[in-house]
Amino acid sequence: MSASGGTKAILAxxxxxxxxxxxxxxxxxxxxxxxxxxxxxxxxxxxxxQALLLLGGRKAKRASTREHPFGYGRERYFYAFVVAVVLFAIGALFSLYEGYHKLTHAEPLSSPQWAFGVLIFAIIAEIFxxxxxxxxxxxxxGDQSWMAFIRRSKSPELxxxxxxxxxxxxxxxxxxxGVTMAVVTGNPVWDAVGTLMIGFLLAVISVVLAVETKSLLLGESAAPEMESRIRAALDATPQVDRVIHMKTxxxxxxxxxxxxKIAVTRSDTAPEIAAGIDEAERRIREAVPIARVIYLEPDLDREAVGRV
Incomplete structure (x- = not known):
């Protein structure tokens, strides 16, 4: 999470x-x-x-250990999932409870000018x-729609x-x-209605966040265009006949x-295969810099052998 990207939005x-x-x-x-x-x-x-997201970003930077050889990058996914739970448990459930309570025990508003002033200030601050x-x-x-960006982004913060x-x-x-209707009509039930609307809104947002971050926690593959670049890098390696199968x-x-698993020819020697794997890894990292861990398994091109 770069200081100029997600962190800046979180701090704001x-x-x-x-x-x-x-x-x-x-x-x-x-x-x-x-x-x-x-x-x-x-x-x-x-x-x-937002404090949880900052904490997750900090913890994700820890170096890998024997117990966690692939590092702690998924800490960011975990804390994003916690955010969804907190938003639902504290924000949505409290708002729904408070709205129901006020709906059944309506009380008139006093000094509504305070509410109007704060709401206008809050709207301006939230817009920024x-x-x-x-x-x-x-x-x-990029050229993704907002819905596609939210669904496909591998960085949960934004x-x-x-x-x-x-x-x-x-x-x-x-x-x-809710406050405006309560003042105009003189009926405080409208204030409760506004509270219930807030509760339902937060519930929907928390569910969307939970679903998306759960998918990241379970493990997602690279984007299709990124996988295409990786496959192209492998295909362009002279010592690689073809890609048998690949997972990211x-x-x-x-x-x-x-x-x-990459196909090599029967005539290739061990040093040639090793050199080919090194070259393939170099090309992959050049095409996709975030490919930090690469495992390539050489195998005979059995389809080619069968055609001989």
Whole structure:
């Protein structure tokens, strides 16, 4: 996770959420608004999540050990999954509970101007945070759609921050809707409705994050275009007749394991095969720099032998 990429977006979101959380709790205390309280808890959960992402990025940098020979790159996937759980357990469930409680025990709002002022401030702050996340994501997204970027990205931080910031903005809109309707109609039930909307929104986002990070934790292969470059590098190696089969696995966002069985001719000597494997590894790393661990198994080209 480069300092100019995911980390910058995380720090921007963390700074925004900490300041917003304080403002929301102050507004909730003055107004008695459940929407504001739910949004305050949402901002606290988001702040904790960003701290977890930073912690995961730091732990992932540890050197490999005998117990973990492939290093700790997947720490980032683990902490991203924890973020999804925290968002659901703290953000979504609390908001749903608070919304249900206010729906059954409605209380009138007091000093709604506090809520309006804080919500406007929070929306402006979240827009700046979201803008930073979009800018950093655009630098690596290429021509992918936003949905494809979130689903295919091997670095979990930017998709997490993007969805968190989007959820925060929509949550603020829902809170503003609930408070506005409660003031206009004089019916505090609308405040509870806004809180429930926030809870359902956070539940959906947390489920999406959990599904995507679970896939990364289980182990995903390289992107198709990356596998094509690896296969082309092998095919271009003079000592490699063809690729019999190949598998790839991300052992971290910027670390790829490549395992392939390559066909060699019967007349090749052991030194020639060894030199061919070294050349193939060099070409793979040149084509795909994140291919850190490469295992190539030579075998006879049995199809060619059968044709003779």
């Amino acid at each position: 979101a963390l700074a925004a959420n900490l300041s917003i959380a304080v403002a929301k709790f102050v507004a909730a205390a003055f107004t008695g608004s459940s929407s504001m309280l739910a949004e305050g808890i949402h901002s606290v959960a988001d702040s904790g999540n 945070s979201f803008r930073t996340a979009i800018k950093e994501a655009n630098a690596v997204r 998709p997490v921050i993007l969805l968190e910031d989007l959820g925060a903005l929509l949550g603020l809109v829902f809170a503003l809707f 696995l991300h052992i971290g966002p910027e670390e790829l394991l490549v395992a392939a």
